[in-house]
Amino acid sequence: MRLAIIGGSDAGIAAALRARELDLSAEITVVLDDAYPNFSICGIPYYLSGEVTDWPNLAHRTIDELTGNGIVLRMNTRVLAIDPIGHQLHCRASDGSSPVLEWDRLIIATGATPLLPPVKGLQTAIETDRVFLVHTISDARALMDALNNTQPSRALILGAGYIGLELAEALTSLHIEVAQFEARDHILATIDPTLASQLEAHITSKGVQLKTSTRVTSIEVNDRVTFALSRDTPVATGDIAIIVAGVQPDTELATSVGAKLGAHGAIWVNRKMETGIDGILAAGDCVITHHQLLGESYLPLGTTAHKQGRIAGEVALGHTTHEFRGVVGTQVVKVFDQVVARTGLTESEARETGLDPFTITTNLDDHKRYYPGAQTITIRLSGDIQTHRLLGVDMLGPISSAVHKRIDVAATALQSKATVEELIDLDLAYTPPLGTPWDALQSAAMEWLQGVSQPAPMSPKMAES
Amino acid sequence: MRLAIIGGSDAGIAAALRARELDLSAEITVVLDDAYPNFSICGIPYYLSGEVTDWPNLAHRTIDELTGNGIVLRMNTRVLAIDPIGHQLHCRASDGSSPVLEWDRLIIATGATPLLPPVKGLQTAIETDRVFLVHTISDARALMDALNNTQPSRALILGAGYIGLELAEALTSLHIEVAQFEARDHILATIDPTLASQLEAHITSKGVQLKTSTRVTSIEVNDRVTFALSRDTPVATGDIAIIVAGVQPDTELATSVGAKLGAHGAIWVNRKMETGIDGILAAGDCVITHHQLLGESYLPLGTTAHKQGRIAGEVALGHTTHEFRGVVGTQVVKVFDQVVARTGLTESEARETGLDPFTITTNLDDHKRYYPGAQTITIRLSGDIQTHRLLGVDMLGPISSAVHKRIDVAATALQSKATVEELIDLDLAYTPPLGTPWDALQSAAMEWLQGVSQPAPMSPKMAES
Numbered sequence: 045m046r047l048a049i050i051g052g053s054d055a056g057i058a059a060a061l062r063a064r065e066l067d068l069s070a071e072i073t074v075v076l077d078d079a080y081p082n083f084s085i086c087g088i089p090y091y092l093s094g095e096v097t098d099w100p101n102l103a104h105r106t107i108d109e110l111t112g113n114g115i116v117l118r119m120n121t122r123v124l125a126i127d128p129i130g131h132q133l134h135c136r137a138s139d140g141s142s143p144v145l146e147w148d149r150l151i152i153a154t155g156a157t158p159l160l161p162p163v164k165g166l167q168t169a170i171e172t173d174r175v176f177l178v179h180t181i182s183d184a185r186a187l188m189d190a191l192n193n194t195q196p197s198r199a200l201i202l203g204a205g206y207i208g209l210e211l212a213e214a215l216t217s218l219h220i221e222v223a224q225f226e227a228r229d230h231i232l233a234t235i236d237p238t239l240a241s242q243l244e245a246h247i248t249s250k251g252v253q254l255k256t257s258t259r260v261t262s263i264e265v266n267d268r269v270t271f272a273l274s275r276d277t278p279v280a281t282g283d284i285a286i287i288v289a290g291v292q293p294d295t296e297l298a299t300s301v302g303a304k305l306g307a308h309g310a311i312w313v314n315r316k317m318e319t320g321i322d323g324i325l326a327a328g329d330c331v332i333t334h335h336q337l338l339g340e341s342y343l344p345l346g347t348t349a350h351k352q353g354r355i356a357g358e359v360a361l362g363h364t365t366h367e368f369r370g371v372v373g374t375q376v377v378k379v380f381d382q383v384v385a386r387t388g389l390t391e392s393e394a395r396e397t398g399l400d401p402f403t404i405t406t407n408l409d410d411h412k413r414y415y416p417g418a419q420t421i422t423i424r425l426s427g428d429i430q431t432h433r434l435l436g437v438d439m440l441g442p443i444s445s446a447v448h449k450r451i452d453v454a455a456t457a458l459q460s461k462a463t464v465e466e467l468i469d470l471d472l473a474y475t476p477p478l479g480t481p482w483d484a485l486q487s488a489a490m491e492w493l494q495g496v497s498q499p500a501p502m503s504p505k506m507a508e509s
Numbered sequence: 510m511r512l513a514i515i516g517g518s519d520a521g522i523a524a525a526l527r528a529r530e531l532d533l534s535a536e537i538t539v540v541l542d543d544a545y546p547n548f549s550i551c552g553i554p555y556y557l558s559g560e561v562t563d564w565p566n567l568a569h570r571t572i573d574e575l576t577g578n579g580i581v582l583r584m585n586t587r588v589l590a591i592d593p594i595g596h597q598l599h600c601r602a603s604d605g606s607s608p609v610l611e612w613d614r615l616i617i618a619t620g621a622t623p624l625l626p627p628v629k630g631l632q633t634a635i636e637t638d639r640v641f642l643v644h645t646i647s648d649a650r651a652l653m654d655a656l657n658n659t660q661p662s663r664a665l666i667l668g669a670g671y672i673g674l675e676l677a678e679a680l681t682s683l684h685i686e687v688a689q690f691e692a693r694d695h696i697l698a699t700i701d702p703t704l705a706s707q708l709e710a711h712i713t714s715k716g717v718q719l720k721t722s723t724r725v726t727s728i729e730v731n732d733r734v735t736f737a738l739s740r741d742t743p744v745a746t747g748d749i750a751i752i753v754a755g756v757q758p759d760t761e762l763a764t765s766v767g768a769k770l771g772a773h774g775a776i777w778v779n780r781k782m783e784t785g786i787d788g789i790l791a792a793g794d795c796v797i798t799h800h801q802l803l804g805e806s807y808l809p810l811g812t813t814a815h816k817q818g819r820i821a822g823e824v825a826l827g828h829t830t831h832e833f834r835g836v837v838g839t840q841v842v843k844v845f846d847q848v849v850a851r852t853g854l855t856e857s858e859a860r861e862t863g864l865d866p867f868t869i870t871t872n873l874d875d876h877k878r879y880y881p882g883a884q885t886i887t888i889r890l891s892g893d894i895q896t897h898r899l900l901g902v903d904m905l906g907p908i909s910s911a912v913h914k915r916i917d918v919a920a921t922a923l924q925s926k927a928t929v930e931e932l933i934d935l936d937l938a939y940t941p942p943l944g945t946p947w948d949a950l951q952s953a954a955m956e957w958l959q960g961v962s963q964p965a966p967m968s969p970k971m972a973e974s
Contacts, residue, residue: 054946065959087941090880101879346946347939369934376938385938414566415555448943449914453921456935460925469834471920473841473850474812476552478913481519481811494530
């Protein structure tokens with residue numbers, strides 16, 4: 045069995061490792077177009093901030109650990125074409141050679157590429173040494189060189205999603221002034237606006253000059269970088285600029301062999317990660333995401349890529365019982381001293397999906413107020429008005445309030461199709477320095493039940509009559 | 510509707526509040542034999558340590574908050590007898606009066622009383638001002654007075670369960686030398702011995718003189734307290750001693766009206782908290798605990814008392830749809846800098862229950878090692894060898910590792926009857942400063958699967974032949 049994998053990031057390596065675990069004799073080859081297999085892309089902001097002391101530390105596993113497992117790494121090698129009939133990969137290596145690889149099963153794990161928003165001059169700008177994307181280890185090293193060499197005192201960031209906010213924190217910690225621009229009304233499109241607003245205030249309090257509802261219309265680079273803006277201040281200038289406006293699935297190789305595309309233009313796969321083309325699977329940021337509440341969607345994340353890759357590795361070797369169960373949209377990000385997390389659907393997502401959510405917002409203590417250091421967690425909880433099924437939870441709190449694992453309790457309940465009432469029944473852990481007898485999530489559930497059982501308030505007219 | 514409740518701690522007050530929530534017109538009376546309704550008994554160690562600045566702060570709600578909700582509090586009033594036919598309570602109040610209260614529904618929430626181990630001289634000793642129980646706010650205030658007045662430099666603690674360990678920490682933080690004695694082989698009988706041993710080393714490193722497998726055979730009090738011991742050092746002396754050897758259900762009133770007893774001599778109730786005696790319910794530390802894996806058991810805890818009380822309050826008012834779902838044995842305690850938590854069954858509990866567990870012990874990172882401050886969590890995970898159903902998880906880690914909420918993820922999965930495989934499928938939150946792409950619980954699940962699928966190792970004889 046010869047298994048070829050295109051792509052050396054989370055999905056590709058997870059597939060390779062799982063295949064190796066299941067079959068010691070399989071020939072497993074990972075082809076990647078850079079020299080950074082199995083790197084944690086999510087860690088790049090912490091390398092730039094200096095919290096991660098050098099970029100090689102970002103490797104989940106070293107090259108020696110991977111090859112020691114009998115996984116062949118073809119680095120700096122670009123796949124030019126897939127031959128789906130002859131079962132070959134036609135490649136171009138950085139040494140000028142054109143290797144041809146034979147495969148019995150192929151996993152496409154080409155990931156995603158940065159989305160370039162329609163900004164005049166952007167394509168030219170990113171070719172200068174002042175405007176950066178932050179998607180690969182090469183990108184990170186180039187930006188790090190710029191930070192070291194040009195010692196910028198002011199940076200512009202286009203985009204305020206997860207990575208954008210982590211970068212704003214990283215640069216601020218390096219005493220670089222940050223001006224950040226987000227076209228949408230709020231940062232973090234995936235988080236409920238109520239919590240996003242709270243986080244915006246926190247970021248601003250840390251010195252980030254945040255402008256939401258503001259599009260960058262053009263970029264000009266000379267000795268500095270200038271953004272033309274859609275409103276308020278007509279221009280903004282900085283020594284460098286970073287473009288973090290999201291990603292799009294890299295589907296070029298897959299479509300060249302006729303793979304079908306699905307949600308958001310990502311490669312369609314079934315829950316076994318099969319593309320429908322004989323012998324060819326796909327996984328990771330290049331494929332659609334099965335979502336337990338939304339059906340076929342596109343939510344590229346490392347956690348999901350690992351799970352999809354693991355399944356692709358199993359299925360490629362003929363172990364086909366395990367199917368991808370699907371995500372519920374669980375996400376978390378630390379921004380300065382706060383952590384915001386979500387699972388399931390936000391209120392507006394639930395409504396857009398045609399559900400009928402009731403949502404409460406409440407502030408609760410992370411542990412008994414009488415014990416020092418109690419922190420407030422803001423929780424938004426949505427449930428279905430008719431069935432009371434839990435639909436989603438958003439949380440915001442300081443790092444010590446364990447929001448990052450509290451959201452996992454909600455995510456786990458959601459995945460068992462729990463009702464809001466069933467949250468109250470959960471036997472959860474309590475000790476005064478770390479919790480409350482009714483856990484914050486349970487108190488939120490009780491408030492939800494109180495709220496949903498009250499008759500709808502009369503309209504002002506009705507009340508008057 | 511006149512609802513009378515005997516007992517003003519977690520179960521009694523939870524019942525009263527829930528009844529009030531459901532029926533604004535019900536007459537709700539709580540009779541309690543001290544002046545401390547709705548106090549957090551779990552908080553006593555933190556009052557003694559000074560972390561809680563004064564004992565009134567330990568109240569979950571003030572007396573005014575309770576009476577403001579229309580709940581009548583009969584404090585310092587002891588119920589002498591229940592008339593189950595005439596529906597009366599015969600009481601003795603501290604002012605010498607003998608009030609008689611009428612009820613339509615009665616909830617017995619008399620709680621538990623400290624267990625006095627068979628130690629020669631103990632009964633006399635606890636009547637002195639040098640030997641203390643720690644079960645009520647009165648107990649706590651008496652001990653606090655002793656700490657302030659006699660300035661002890663050395664304390665003896667009999668027992669090393671949750672409260673015993675919290676007290677050892679509290680006294681150590683006050684620079685009082687602590688010698689602690691536990692008759693069992695390990696501290697914390699409810700935790701797996703592997704983790705208990707690790708925690709013993711931690712406690713010892715903090716200066717606690719811990720002796721396990723050591724019974725106290727007699728107690729003598731003169732100007733100091735002397736424990737005679739079953740082994741090693743024949744005696745131990747201290748300025749004060751604290752007896753924390755567990756609790757037993759207070760069932761006296763219930764049995765006087767013919768209530769049936771169940772597991773561990775606790776009042777038997779069904780899942781609606783009905784005792785079987787017309788109009789009389791019971792809840793909290795005085796009743797049996799329905800356990801999702803063990804059936805009828807006895808695990809007195811504040812979290813459970815709150816849930817049982819809430820249901821008793823509902824059922825007393827005729828809202829009988831909600832039944833107590835039962836616990837899974839979730840517990841957590843902070844001891845100095847470490848947190849130990851458990852849910853489900855430990856390996857030995859599973860075996861005693863007749864199950865066939867396979868258990869792994871593993872050390873995992875709480876977050877990506879490349880980000881500063883990563884901590885090791887020790888996880889023990891048990892699953893059923895045949896069905897792969899998750900049976901239990903024990904965890905030990907430093908405070909920042911969020912063990913207290915990680916255990917809740919396992920508890921929530923357990924309550925949905927998840928298999929170990931299904932843990933791996935969970936969509937959990939990840940960001941490098943706070944987690945790993947496969948959450949620690951998921952990595953433990955993968956190790957479990959690797960282990961359980963390996964053929965049993967050959968015995969040495971077989972291997973030689």
